[in-house]
Amino acid sequence: MKMTMKPTENLSRDTEAVADSLSAMMKREFTSYSCYDGYLNPSDPTMVTADDRKKLVDWCYGVVDHCQLSRETVASAMEMVDRFLSMPSNSADAARVRNEALRDQSKFQLLTIAALYSSIKVNERVALSSELFSEICLRSYTAEEIEAMERTLLNGLSWRCNAPTAHQVGLSILSLILPYVDIPEVTWGFLMDEMKYLTELAVQDYYFSTQRMSTTALAAVFNVVNDTSTKVRRQAIGAFLRVIMECFDFDDSEQINAARRRLNFLAKPDTQEDEMMDDEISLESLEESVETIKASNSSSSHPKRGHEGHFWHEKDELGHEQVVSPSSSLRDISSEKQDSSLHFC
Numbered sequence: 001m002k003m004t005m006k007p008t009e010n011l012s013r014d015t016e017a018v019a020d021s022l023s024a025m026m027k028r029e030f031t032s033y034s035c036y037d038g039y040l041n042p043s044d045p046t047m048v049t050a051d052d053r054k055k056l057v058d059w060c061y062g063v064v065d066h067c068q069l070s071r072e073t074v075a076s077a078m079e080m081v082d083r084f085l086s087m088p089s090n091s092a093d094a095a096r097v098r099n100e101a102l103r104d105q106s107k108f109q110l111l112t113i114a115a116l117y118s119s120i121k122v123n124e125r126v127a128l129s130s131e132l133f134s135e136i137c138l139r140s141y142t143a144e145e146i147e148a149m150e151r152t153l154l155n156g157l158s159w160r161c162n163a164p165t166a167h168q169v170g171l172s173i174l175s176l177i178l179p180y181v182d183i184p185e186v187t188w189g190f191l192m193d194e195m196k197y198l199t200e201l202a203v204q205d206y207y208f209s210t211q212r213m214s215t216t217a218l219a220a221v222f223n224v225v226n227d228t229s230t231k232v233r234r235q236a237i238g239a240f241l242r243v244i245m246e247c248f249d250f251d252d253s254e255q256i257n258a259a260r261r262r263l264n265f266l267a268k269p270d271t272q273e274d275e276m277m278d279d280e281i282s283l284e285s286l287e288e289s290v291e292t293i294k295a296s297n298s299s300s301s302h303p304k305r306g307h308e309g310h311f312w313h314e315k316d317e318l319g320h321e322q323v324v325s326p327s328s329s330l331r332d333i334s335s336e337k338q339d340s341s342l343h344f345c
Contacts, residue, residue: 013175026248029212029213037086047102048102070124073123077119090155090158113133167200174221219256223267
């Protein structure tokens with residue numbers, strides 16, 4: 001009999017290791033994998049468009065779905081494409097290809113195909129040959145053309161082809177919450193599935209190519225939490241997310257809120273793109289979340305102690321206990337890890 005894996009088994013309960021990993025991923029956003037201002041100009045009719053890019057992402061999703069590969073591989077491929085086209089070129093060959101790809105749909109398509117071809121080799125257990133890719137493209141490009149474009153792409157990126165994805169950052173955020181908030185497995189499954197769906201939507205949208213992966217991830221988690229069933233649950237998890245924002249070097253609340261509104265518009269096209277969210281983040285709400293957790297912890301008449309520190313608890317309308325830890329645990333972990341040496345690529 002096949003055992004069903006619990007959703008939380010895909011998360012880590014080792015908050016110290018998760019905090020270390022998250023700090024490392026966010027550090028790489030400012031160094032090896034910095035995001036740039038973007039590369040498309042909607043007012044220039046000679047350039048490829050955001051719609052062209054979206055069609056190529058959809059095509060890539062179709063390829064990996066057919067081959068039963070991970071859609072996260074597409075996220076990695078498009079991150080390579082976006083970074084190559086937005087960063088200063090490091091060679092004459094890279095500059096030539098960049099300029100051609102921005103004004104020739106065929107070259108833009110070849111660049112994306114080469115990025116997916118390379119991303120599969122980096123991220124998957126199996127590799128697809130360039131000859132097979134040529135067949136998938138209906139022989140629009142030869143195997144030699146795909147391989148040549150891959151070399152130009154990787155040289156242009158200085159062979160940095162393993163950037164963190166928004167989904168990876170999102171799983172780290174949820175892992176930090178996991179030991180402290182007691183919610184059913186089915187709810188964890190909902191949070192993880194919906195977060196994954198929103199980060200996949202973000203890959204399709206050119207707007208998010210100009211945002212940090214951590215911004216996309218945090219916005220996705222906030223939006224998913226906002227869709228959970230009970231008010232108490234939303235408040236408990238939302239308070240923790242605000243504490244996490246203070247513990248790590250995320251973008252400011254205005255940037256996160258803008259990403260949240262954009263994601264909400266993508267997921268629910270009938271809404272207005274600039275429509276305010278019910279629980280938008282402010283500096284005041286960040287401070288209130290920290291104070292609420294501290295006050296709730298100190299005023300509890302029968303505090304429970306876990307291996308991570310004190311817990312406070314609250315019941316929802318169904319009588320289920322919601323267990324939340326104080327902010328100090330995450331603060332201690334993040335401060336220790338950000339000061340320590342990070343041993344990541």
